[in-house]
Amino acid sequence: MQRDVGSLxxxxxxxxxxxxxxxxxxxxLLETGPCGLSKEIGISREEALEAxxxxxxxxxxxxxxxxxxSGSTRKCTALELLEEEQTQGFIITFCSALDNILGGxxxxxxxxxxxxxxxxxxxxxxxxxxxxxxxxxxxxxxAGEAVFIxxxxxxxxxxxxxxxxACVRHCQLIAEAHQEEDHLQALETFSLESILSHxxxxxxxxxxxxxxxxxxxxxxxSEHSKVRLVVIDGIAFPFRHDFEDLSLRTRLLNGLAxxxxxxxxxxxxxxxLTNQMTTRFGQNQSMLVPALGESxxxxxxxxxxxxWDNTQRLATLYKSPSQKESTIPYNITPQGFRDVQPPPVTQxxxxxxxxxxxxxxxxxxx
Amino acid sequence: xxxxxxxxxxxxxxxxxxRHHCSVGGPMGMLRAVCPHGPPWYPRVRYGTPWVPxxxxxxxxxxxxxxxxxxxxxxxxxxxxxxxxxxxxxxxQLLRANNIRTVVDFVSSxxxxxxxxxxxxxxxxxxxxxxxxxxxxxxxxxxxxLYEELKSSTAILPTGxxxxxxxxxxxxxxxxxxxxxxAPGSGKTQVCLSxxxxxxxxxxxxxxxxxxxGGFTASRLYQMLQARVEDKEEQLEALQRVQVxxxxxxxxxxxxxxxxRDCLSQQVESSAGPLKAVLIDSVSAVLSPLLGxxxxxxxxxxxxxxxxxxxxxxxxxxxVVVTNQVTRDSSTGALKSALGRSWSFVPSTRVLLQGxxxxxxxxxxxxxxxxxxxxxxxxxxxxxxxxxxxxVQEQRPVTPTP
Numbered sequence: 038m039q040r041d042v043g044s045l046x047x048x049x050x051x052x053x054x055x056x057x058x059x060x061x062x063x064x065x066l067l068e069t070g071p072c073g074l075s076k077e078i079g080i081s082r083e084e085a086l087e088a089x090x091x092x093x094x095x096x097x098x099x100x101x102x103x104x105x106x107s108g109s110t111r112k113c114t115a116l117e118l119l120e121e122e123q124t125q126g127f128i129i130t131f132c133s134a135l136d137n138i139l140g141g142x143x144x145x146x147x148x149x150x151x152x153x154x155x156x157x158x159x160x161x162x163x164x165x166x167x168x169x170x171x172x173x174x175x176x177x178x179x180a181g182e183a184v185f186i187x188x189x190x191x192x193x194x195x196x197x198x199x200x201x202x203a204c205v206r207h208c209q210l211i212a213e214a215h216q217e218e219d220h221l222q223a224l225e226t227f228s229l230e231s232i233l234s235h236x237x238x239x240x241x242x243x244x245x246x247x248x249x250x251x252x253x254x255x256x257x258x259s260e261h262s263k264v265r266l267v268v269i270d271g272i273a274f275p276f277r278h279d280f281e282d283l284s285l286r287t288r289l290l291n292g293l294a295x296x297x298x299x300x301x302x303x304x305x306x307x308x309x310l311t312n313q314m315t316t317r318f319g320q321n322q323s324m325l326v327p328a329l330g331e332s333x334x335x336x337x338x339x340x341x342x343x344x345w346d347n348t349q350r351l352a353t354l355y356k357s358p359s360q361k362e363s364t365i366p367y368n369i370t371p372q373g374f375r376d377v378q379p380p381p382v383t384q385x386x387x388x389x390x391x392x393x394x395x396x397x398x399x400x401x402x403x
Numbered sequence: 404x405x406x407x408x409x410x411x412x413x414x415x416x417x418x419x420x421x422r423h424h425c426s427v428g429g430p431m432g433m434l435r436a437v438c439p440h441g442p443p444w445y446p447r448v449r450y451g452t453p454w455v456p457x458x459x460x461x462x463x464x465x466x467x468x469x470x471x472x473x474x475x476x477x478x479x480x481x482x483x484x485x486x487x488x489x490x491x492x493x494x495x496q497l498l499r500a501n502n503i504r505t506v507v508d509f510v511s512s513x514x515x516x517x518x519x520x521x522x523x524x525x526x527x528x529x530x531x532x533x534x535x536x537x538x539x540x541x542x543x544x545x546x547x548x549l550y551e552e553l554k555s556s557t558a559i560l561p562t563g564x565x566x567x568x569x570x571x572x573x574x575x576x577x578x579x580x581x582x583x584x585x586a587p588g589s590g591k592t593q594v595c596l597s598x599x600x601x602x603x604x605x606x607x608x609x610x611x612x613x614x615x616x617g618g619f620t621a622s623r624l625y626q627m628l629q630a631r632v633e634d635k636e637e638q639l640e641a642l643q644r645v646q647v648x649x650x651x652x653x654x655x656x657x658x659x660x661x662x663x664r665d666c667l668s669q670q671v672e673s674s675a676g677p678l679k680a681v682l683i684d685s686v687s688a689v690l691s692p693l694l695g696x697x698x699x700x701x702x703x704x705x706x707x708x709x710x711x712x713x714x715x716x717x718x719x720x721x722x723v724v725v726t727n728q729v730t731r732d733s734s735t736g737a738l739k740s741a742l743g744r745s746w747s748f749v750p751s752t753r754v755l756l757q758g759x760x761x762x763x764x765x766x767x768x769x770x771x772x773x774x775x776x777x778x779x780x781x782x783x784x785x786x787x788x789x790x791x792x793x794x795v796q797e798q799r800p801v802t803p804t805p
Contacts, residue, residue, distance in 0.1 A: 049700035059481035115645035119621035284695035334587030356588035359623035
């Protein structure tokens with residue numbers, strides 16, 4: 038096929054030499070053969086063979102696609118994508134307001150970013166999601182496993198155990214209420230030990246370890262194919278100090294973002310990142326914006342910003358391809374990430390007189 | 404060997420030059436690599452090294468009256484026997500011994516010296532040079548012809564957003580590259596989805612959506628279609644006309660664009676149909692990992708991509724829309740499109756989208772679009788966009804209520 042030499046994935050030095058020698062299309066390269074090629078541009082025969090191998094692969098890939106139609110797994114019509122999306126599950130967060138504004142929960146195959154000031158609850162939500170991804174399908178979960186990459190050292194196992202216990206208790210209550218066969222069966226495997234054993238924890242101390250971990254993740258995920266959630270708690274921390282060359286930082290972050298989106302797509306898992314906040318100085322005021330700069334804002338598909346309003350924690354959906362921007366309140370309880378309890382309904386005097394036998398109605402915790 | 408379509412329209416030019424053609428691999432030397440002069444949109448690379456355009460065999464010959472040839476006949480083609488009638492194998496060997504390997508070397512060297520050192524006849528060399536120059540240079544066309552051709556081949560596609568149409572002078576022009584730039588959350592993907600919905604539903608044309616950020620949500624596109632038309636059949640048909648390709652790497656993107664070109668040039672009706680719009684969501688996502696730092700190879704690939712997009716737009720009369728990020732201008736603090744000065748010459752129209760700066764603090768500030776570069780409208784025009792005005796339906800309760 039008539040692919041330009043400039044568009045083939047060869048090393049830049051080799052490409053420059055090929056262009057200087059006058060080669061234009063891939064076809065010419067293949068016609069010349071390895072001996073001719075090594076003579077023309079002055080490289081060793083092995084290198085010429087390797088280069089031709091790459092070229093042949095590219096051209097074979099092209100031919101397969103044009104002949105077979107949609108041979109690649111990543112090309113389809115919007116209708117097929119719609120059907121796929123409708124059958125895809127969400128990872129619920131146990132806070133129904135947050136699930137509503139996200140359109141059902143944290144979506145698989147997308148990158149979700151959570152930004153917030155220290156102490157507002159980002160790590161709590163990450164731990165909650167690592168537990169929630171394991172909820173069996175009969176209870177409405179995705180029955181997957183979780184990978185937790187920690188750069189700040191904020192993962193506390195006792196807290197995760199508390200959250201897991203509360204989640205198991207919740208599912209037991211549902212099973213008792215409904216009394217169905219598959220619920221009881223699923224409950225046998227859904228226990229504290231199994232939850233904690235399916236959270237794969239990695240600790241990365243600086244940005245090189247983090248990059249290495251992310252680039253090695255596809256191999257890990259192909260062995261553990263049940264993983265449906267990858268959490269990176271603190272993507273800003275290793276990149277914010279000790280970096281003299283800011284353009285290098287931007288390049289590394291962009292490469293990281295592309296690698297994460299490839300992981301999310303290929304393994305059908307959700308990627309959740311947490312980010313810190315930094316101050317930006319405007320004309321006469323300063324405001325808190327997510328860290329790591331403007332270009333990082335494009336990496337995540339869905340962006341949530343957690344902030345305070347006096348003593349109430351609020352979550353704002355700032356960027357989403359399919360949901361409107363909105364703000365909801367949430368709470369962190371001993372059981373984990375939850376909704377805000379509406380204030381108990383106070384019955385007035387007539388109400389109790391009219392029906393003294395009825396207990397005053399209160400919203401049960403969901 | 405598979406061949407592309409060859410359209411040869413001889414226009415009565417004294418040298419029998421071809422107007423449009425696609426290259427066919429093969430022994431037809433005369434119809435082979437015809438490469439025009441470097442088009443005016445290739446600036447010099449910032450570090451001072453001149454960028455030599457690599458000729459593409461799929462380029463058409465005409466060039467606009469307003470573009471002037473700025474380089475010499477930039478053909479880096481290796482001299483080969485059969486390239487033109489007077490060029491024989493022994494001649495090529497002799498020339499090679501004197502370090503003349505490509506057409507550029509031949510044409511730019513002093514023929515008297517060459518005749519002496521290679522012991523070839525001066526007349527033969529002059530004849531060969533004339534034929535090579537004729538073969539490898541572009542020929543001008545007059546403005547009236549060009550205008551007629553543009554009138555017949557250019558279409559204007561509505562974007563589905565009346566205020567944006569007004570900004571773009573009635574819509575997207577085919578044959579041109581349009582860029583939408585904006586901060587995260589400013590609505591670029593939404594505008595792209597709206598264009599896809601409008602072209603696929605209103606004009607019944609196929610749309611190619613290349614997604615490199617994972618932001619394409621089919622359910623949102625479906626929502627937009629539902630807001631425009633009631634009939635379910637039409638909605639599903641419109642969805643089928645949108646082809647989505649997900650690629651997250653620059654080489655995959657180049658491959659995908661090459662595939663589109665192949666499909667179109669072979670006029671395979673089944674998959675690519677009457678394609679009118681190609682939308683690329685985030686060119687910067689695949690290019691920014693390569694730019695910056697001390698290597699300059701990122702710029703080379705960026706220009707390769709630029710050429711693919713331009714060729715696609717011009718040759719097959721499609722409207723190409725790309726989205727880009729924004730960066731802050733270090734001196735003024737204003738927002739401007741990313742990817743630098745070299746990329747700024749590639750799109751002919753640039754629109755800057757702005758959303759709210761800090762949404763959770765201020766009140767609702769609407770999305771605006773500002774025209775940063777346009778060949779037809781005054782720059783600085785600003786309109787208010789209405790993103791998300793399509794009726795958002797009741798969310799069906801996906802959260803399982805225990």
